[in-house]
Amino acid sequence: MVRWQPEARERLQKAALELFLANGFDDTTVADIAAVAGLTERTFYRHFADKREVLFGGQDIFQGGFTEAVDSAPADARALDIVADAVAAVCAPTGMFSEERRPHSRLRQKVIAEHPELQERELLKMASLAGTLASALRARGVTEPTATLAAESGVTVFRLSFDQWIAEGSVATLAEIERDLFEALRSLSP
Structure with missing residues (x-):
């Protein structure tokens, strides 16, 4: 078997999503995902810690998009304007x-909506994002409760x-x- 598999991460994500939708999250194993992707379980674990990470991996990149925009905002910008610009940057087409990601996002959310544990994980992801945004605003000198209000609103x-x-x-764009x-x-x- 070839050691390096092109687009292995994407193949694993696609296979996992298909299996989660067809069989349910609980009834899908890592071995099932790897087999459908034509890869080994070992390759799966090189990319993801567990099967939940197929849906939630990349949170650091997601949050980084917001914090980069906060960090690059003009020094005199208001907190809510900074957050609005950060959300706009992440939502840019x-x-x-x-738009190419919309079908995948729909399917991902369908899987999450059908499983309470995944719903909880999604809520934690959003809470973590709010905390990260509030911290970035505080680092810019925005005081409380303004930093938290702006972050939570965003x-x-x-x-x-x-x-x-x-x-x-x-049909509207996210932006x-x-x-x-x-x-x-x-x-x-x-």
Whole structure:
């Protein structure tokens, strides 16, 4: 067998998602995933710690997109504007949520919605993102509770935008949706 497998990570993710949808998360094993991907279990474990990581791996890249945007914001920008720009950067059509990723994201969320343990993991991911954003804002000198309010608001807008983006029949881009939701958020206060 060849030691290096091209696109092994992507093949494992695709196989896992197909199996999770067909057989359920609990009834899918790492061995099943590796076999469908045409790889070994050892190769699976080189890329993922466990089968949950197929759905949640890459969180550091995800959070990094937000923090890079916060770090590069103008020094005099307001906290909510900084967060809005960070969400916009992550939701950009050329980023990790491109239109080509929408079908995959829909299927991923379907698997998560059907399993309470995965729902909890998704909530923890969002809570971690809010904490990371708040820390990045505090590092810029934003005081509390403003840093936490802005971070939590930004994560809420992102989450709602994502849910609308993956909804069946949705045609708007993630960037368009998040922009509209930030406008709605800003309209809540005079």
